[in-house]
């Protein structure tokens with residue numbers, strides 16, 4: 001009988017949860033950036049090993065944070081729901097920063113929320129510390145309440161993944177596969193494309209702007225000449241942000257568009273025509289109706 005189940009990711013923003021999901025799945029299913037609070041939606045990344053007969057559905061989630069508006073309230077509610085429904089929890093901490101009050105808060109919350117659900121801890125960014133530093137972080141992580149086992153990993157380099165994956169496979173129940181084995185993510189295509197565009201915005205903007213931006217793909221059309229036309233809106237919260245996104249002489253939006261088009265072409269495996277429109281919607285992060293339409297629930 002196969003082993004198959006859901007593994008929910010937990011941890012502070014920016015510790016490398018999405019990078020770890022991509023590394024385990026072996027595909028770019030979740031966007032990654034240097035900025036905290038990159039992930040806004042629950043994204044299931046599917047890792048399947050047909051020969052060994054297992055499937056891990058890795059649920060990437062927003063980093064745990066204090067909710068400030070409708071957007072972050074939804075993000076935290078989603079984290080709680082998904083963690084409660086997981087067969088195992090993968091709690092990620094950052095070896096470079098060490099174990100702090102935020103990590104202790106999350107481990108306590110997990111213990112209260114999960115009950116019997118096993119929690120394993122990935123001590124990530126191992127490539128950023130030496131052996132002595134790693135030993136100290138592992139000792140501190142071992143003190144975290146409710147954590148069953150520790151795995152030093154580097155999601156970026158792909159180091160240490162094998163024993164972690166083996167442990168997770170042990171923890172999920174026996175049962176049939178939950179997704180077709182060739183499927184890598186559960187995101188609707190337009191949302192995945194919008195996320196890939198947002199990833200390029202995050203890489204190319206600074207300060208508060210990344211948090212103020214959301215991307216919505218309004219139309220995907222397959223032209224007769226084989227080109228895929230993608231029309232997308234980039235939402236900002238103020239005219240000044242719109243100005244920054246467009247840039248002097250339209251340079252910034254062009255740069256974002258060129259980079260995003262490359263990503264979309266890689267994803268879709270063909271030529272893409274990308275139309276980006278920057279729009280202002282004041283306080284979109286507080287607009288429940290827009291959040292519904294953006295699929296942030």
Ligand SMILES: Nc1nc2c(ncn2[C@@H]2O[C@H](COP(=O)(O)OP(=O)(O)OP(=O)(O)O)[C@@H](O)[C@H]2O)c(=O)[nH]1
Pocket residue numbers: 011012013014015016017018019020031032033034035036037038039040061062063064124125126127128153154155156157
């Ligand atoms: N050096 C190093 N950097 C890493 C590693 N894993 C992730 N990063 C970097 O850490 C930053 C944050 O990574 P993400 O995967 O977006 O982090 P996250 O936990 O998903 O963040 P949120 O979605 O904001 O909660 C990015 O710049 C990554 O490239 C790692 O193993 N080593």
Ligand SMILES: [Mg+2]
Pocket residue numbers: 017018019031032038039060061062063
């Ligand atoms: Mg993330």
